Amino acid sequence: EADIYQTPRYLVIGTGKKITLECSQTMGHDKMYWYQQDPGMELHLIHYSYGVNSTEKGDLSSESTVSRIRTEHFPLTLESARPSHTSQYLCASSAPNRQIHEQYFGPGTRLTVT
Amino acid sequence: QKEVEQNSGPLSVPEGAIASLNCTYSDRGSQSFFWYRQYSGKSPELIMFIYSNGDKEDGRFTAQLNKASQYVSLLIRDSQPSDSATYLCAVTAGSARQLTFGSGTQLTVLP
Numbered sequence: 001e002a003d004i005y006q007t008p009r010y011l012v013i014g015t016g017k018k019i020t021l022e023c024s025q026t027m028g029h030d031k032m033y034w035y036q037q038d039p040g041m042e043l044h045l046i047h048y049s050y051g052v053n054s055t056e057k058g059d060l061s062s063e064s065t066v067s068r069i070r071t072e073h074f075p076l077t078l079e080s081a082r083p084s085h086t087s088q089y090l091c092a093s094s095a096p097n098r099q100i101h102e103q104y105f106g107p108g109t110r111l112t113v114t
Numbered sequence: 115q116k117e118v119e120q121n122s123g124p125l126s127v128p129e130g131a132i133a134s135l136n137c138t139y140s141d142r143g144s145q146s147f148f149w150y151r152q153y154s155g156k157s158p159e160l161i162m163f164i165y166s167n168g169d170k171e172d173g174r175f176t177a178q179l180n181k182a183s184q185y186v187s188l189l190i191r192d193s194q195p196s197d198s199a200t201y202l203c204a205v206t207a208g209s210a211r212q213l214t215f216g217s218g219t220q221l222t223v224l225p
Contacts, residue, residue, distance in 0.1 A: 031211055043158070043202070043215045050211065058212075090157050094211065100146050100165065101211050105157040 003027060006091050006106040013081055014114055021076045021109045023091035031094040032074040033103060036060060036087050043090065049074055081113045117141060118205050120216035128224050133190040135219050137203030140184070147179055147186045148213065150202040158202055161188070193223040 004025040013019055023032065034047040035058075045058030049068040063085070064078050074093075078085055088110050092103040119138050127133045135149075146165045150158035164170045164177040164186065176189040186205075190197055200220045204213040 033212070042217045045212060048212065100163055101206050101213070102146075102148060102160055102163050103213055104160060108157045110155075 004091060004093055004104055004106040006089075006109050008109060009107060010110050012112045012114065015082055017081050019078050019081055019111070021089055021091075021111070023074045023076070023106060024072050025093045025106075026072060027093065027095065028071065029093035030071065030096040031101070032068070033092040033094075034058070034064075034066060034074070034076050035090040035092065036062065037090060038087050047076065081111075083113045086111060086113050116216070117214045118203055118216035120203050120219045122217060123220040124222055125219055126222045126224055127193050129193060129195060131193050133193045133197065133221055133223070135188040135190075135201050135203075135221065137186045137188075137216055138184055139186070139205045139214075141205070141207045142181075142184065143207045144184075144205045146206045147177070148204040149175075149177060149188045150204060152200045152202055152218065154199075161201075190221075195223045195225050198222050
């Protein structure tokens, strides 16, 4: 099981602020993912990375950006937060050299934009 | 048609009964299948995965896969109130390293 951490766990912030959601994992996983999930709704992939300096947008259009400078770190940034960004953001990672590609999730960040 | 479909529920079973959760998928190239459990307000937790036709058992959980019918299920034996959660089915296809999730089935185990 992966050790994957997200901070902050809860964030309430005003419209227009820049925010960065942190995600780190200590298992050396090469693949990392960001999902967005509204209460009672589906998971939507917004960004993913298969390694350092590799990032791609997911299925759900998002105004956020990501970076992958270190294997263990995959932060997500919103340059100007809006109420429509209110949601739960989940980070996940997956191990290298695995054909099964199971993903392990962090505890999530619940973001509220007022 | 959604790529991964699940009955949203809610599904209610009495304590001690067998809970049966079902999932169908549209991509015949799908190769790996996952079941996640998500408690309200928490993140998904991997329960088990399966990639070969047939059954795979892990404790009280059994995953069943039928690729010809494009169908995967999860059986929970001796259901407990602590099993009450939303169960997410997820699928990967071929060399894809991403998961496609269903919308989940909400399970309630009644004491």
